[in-house]
Amino acid sequence: MKTVRAVLALSLAGTAFGVAPAAHAADPAQSVSDVRLSRSSVSVSSLNTVPITIEVDGKFPGWGANETLHVDLERAGGKGRLDYLYSAELTRYEGTVADGKYRGVLHVPSTANGTFQVDSVITSGTLITGEGEGVKVVNGRKIDVTGTNQPRITAKALNEPSPVSKPYTIRWSVINDQTGKPYGSKIKVGLNQDTGCGWNGGATLLTDTAGYITRTYPAANTIPLTCLVVPGNPMPIAKGWADVKRIPGVSATPARTSAPVGTKIAVKGAVTGGTYQCKVHLQRLYGATQWRSVGNTALDYQKGSYTLTAQPAYKGNIPYRVLFPACNSLVTATSKQFVIRGT
Incomplete structure (x- = not known):
């Protein structure tokens, strides 16, 4: 799966972390006949998201009766901070896993500015573990996103360079990239490391009203990938990385x-x-x-x-x-x- 593998690859570039999980091809008996989006274009600003309904018609023999789905959309044009979007959970509302219909919501953030196209359908289990490939969608529908006042995330090391054997401190900032000013309210953020940077987990905290938050990280024998994420559903809507020089x-x-x-x-x-x-x-x-x-x-x-x-x-x-x-x-x-x- 692209999300977890991208984070693992970045981890390998800066630390001895491990090997990305192997991909397993989708069952050829599984197929998607249609993926419908309730809107073909949206405008979204700041840290907000715009929900649109997304429906899937498909045949998924071998999947559990209560299995939920996610739709993967890939960037097809334009420039933005995100190159993929995942829908929230889709649940079956008609039929069976052998031939059923699923419905859920896609939360579109401002950082998805540009055009996205439906690429594949995956199970919730696959999204969590990062193992396996989704069922590809041929000629998937597209959505045009106009994103404004997107967040800009920056990191400043306060004691750089510091010995690897000592803790290090980062001052994070989340502001409006378009205006260069704070959003004016406290922002929920997640502070995480390594593969956790692909998710909403980690320590969930609030910035101050100026968009700042300071965090001290423990000493470690390796240098982990260190990030701040703005949580979304199911994936963060924005991420920032800290490149801290260490001795x-x-x-x-x-x-x-x-x-x-x-x-x-x-x-x-x-x-x-x-x-x-x-x-x-x-x-x-x-x-x-x-x-x-x-x-x-x-x-x-x-x-x-x-x-x-x-x-x-x-x-x-x-x-x-x-x-x-x-x-x-x-x-x-x-x-x-x-x-x-x-x-």
């Missing part, structure tokens, strides 16, 4: 602290903070101040661990360190200097 911890330990010149010595360590697609460099000190890379390797994105190889080039004490170049939301950091003596 990782870099450890480095050589297998030996002295060895004959030319001997290969393993240098092992780890980087904290979520290290997807990041690298580390082994550096050697030349002269009094010049550090040069003498090797590099990719980090294990689940553990943040690495193994590099040092090779003393001459007799005497040789200073080394491990450099972590800025990657994703992590800033450049180095390990403590260590010495390997060439003999």
